[in-house]
Amino acid sequence: xxxxxxxxxxxxxxxxxxxxxxxxxxxxxxxxxxxxxxxxxxxxxxxxxxxxxxxxxxxxxxxxxxxxxxxxxxxxxxxxxxxxxxxxxxxxxxxxxxxxxxxxxxxxxxxxxxxxxxxxxxxxxxxxxxxxxxxxxxxxxxxxxxxxxxxxxxxxxxxxxxxxxxxxxxxxxxxxxxxxxxxxxxxxxxxxxxxxxxxxxxxxxxxxxxxxxxxxxxxxxxxxxxxxxxxxxxxxxxxxxxxxxxxxxxxxxxxxxxxxxxxxxxxxxxxxxxxxx
Numbered sequence: 001x002x003x004x005x006x007x008x009x010x011x012x013x014x015x016x017x018x019x020x021x022x023x024x025x026x027x028x029x030x031x032x033x034x035x036x037x038x039x040x041x042x043x044x045x046x047x048x049x050x051x052x053x054x055x056x057x058x059x060x061x062x063x064x065x066x067x068x069x070x071x072x073x074x075x076x077x078x079x080x081x082x083x084x085x086x087x088x089x090x091x092x093x094x095x096x097x098x099x100x101x102x103x104x105x106x107x108x109x110x111x112x113x114x115x116x117x118x119x120x121x122x123x124x125x126x127x128x129x130x131x132x133x134x135x136x137x138x139x140x141x142x143x144x145x146x147x148x149x150x151x152x153x154x155x156x157x158x159x160x161x162x163x164x165x166x167x168x169x170x171x172x173x174x175x176x177x178x179x180x181x182x183x184x185x186x187x188x189x190x191x192x193x194x195x196x197x198x199x200x201x202x203x204x205x206x207x208x209x210x211x212x213x214x215x216x217x218x219x220x221x222x223x224x225x226x227x228x229x230x231x232x233x234x235x236x237x238x239x240x241x242x243x244x245x246x247x248x249x250x251x252x253x254x255x256x257x258x259x260x261x262x263x264x265x266x267x268x269x270x271x272x273x274x275x276x277x
Contacts, residue, residue, distance in 0.1 A: 028123060035127035069082050089234070095169040095170055099129060104178075106127070107275070158237040201227060204228070211228055212246075229246070
């Protein structure tokens with residue numbers, strides 16, 4: 001019994017479509033995992049404090065805000081805890097800004113590896129989104145749980161709305177990150193512009209007060225900020241008496257999908273050109 005060896009004229013049996021897809025999926029998974037491990041070692045592993053700074057930075061801001069507003073007001077906008085009220089708004093903003101910036105810098109961060117044929121640009125974006133998304137979600141869980149335990153806050157949590165708010169903030173950060181990834185490389189000055197335009201979000205995204213306590217003129221303008229809608233959903237999950245009727249999920253999803261699709265299309269078309277700049 002003899003077996004035939006494939007020759008250039010006879011390349012052997014062709015792979016079925018599902019086998020090709022399986023191999024490509026496995027190769028993509030290996031690339032994403034390697035990029036995640038690389039960022040874990042370079043960004044968090046070599047920095048003094050590492051992951052601890054990812055927790056201490058937002059926690060310090062929440063503590064400062066809580067103490068400051070406890071001296072200026074008799075009660076927070078909702079509930080009895082200044083710290084919990086500020087944290088439910090600030091952590092939504094933190095998830096968005098961290099992902100919007102870090103996903104936007106994904107190709108620059110992994111640029112040397114993207115010249116390898118097995119590593120593609122979408123792997124770099126997904127790796128940064130997965131790692132930073134998990135870190136910010138864990139930090140959010142630790143901070144909010146710690147505040148509730150420390151201040152002995154007893155309330156009925158709506159986990160569906162809490163997870164929805166965190167998921168929408170992460171998706172919005174990824175969507176803007178995709179567009180930023182193209183803009184950061186096409187026009188490097190956009191990195192500085194992005195840092196400037198995201199600073200006022202602290203004041204206009206519902207971190208300091210609820211939408212309902214704003215003047216009507218401010219409500220008419222700030223309604224168009226999608227983060228204000230997501231903050232309302234987050235607080236709806238923590239405060240059973242709060243009903244943010246102004247929230248529009250359709251509007252939030254439009255803000256997620258439009259920059260995401262636009263950014264992915266631009267990166268697909270120009271990724272090689274951007275790498276060779």
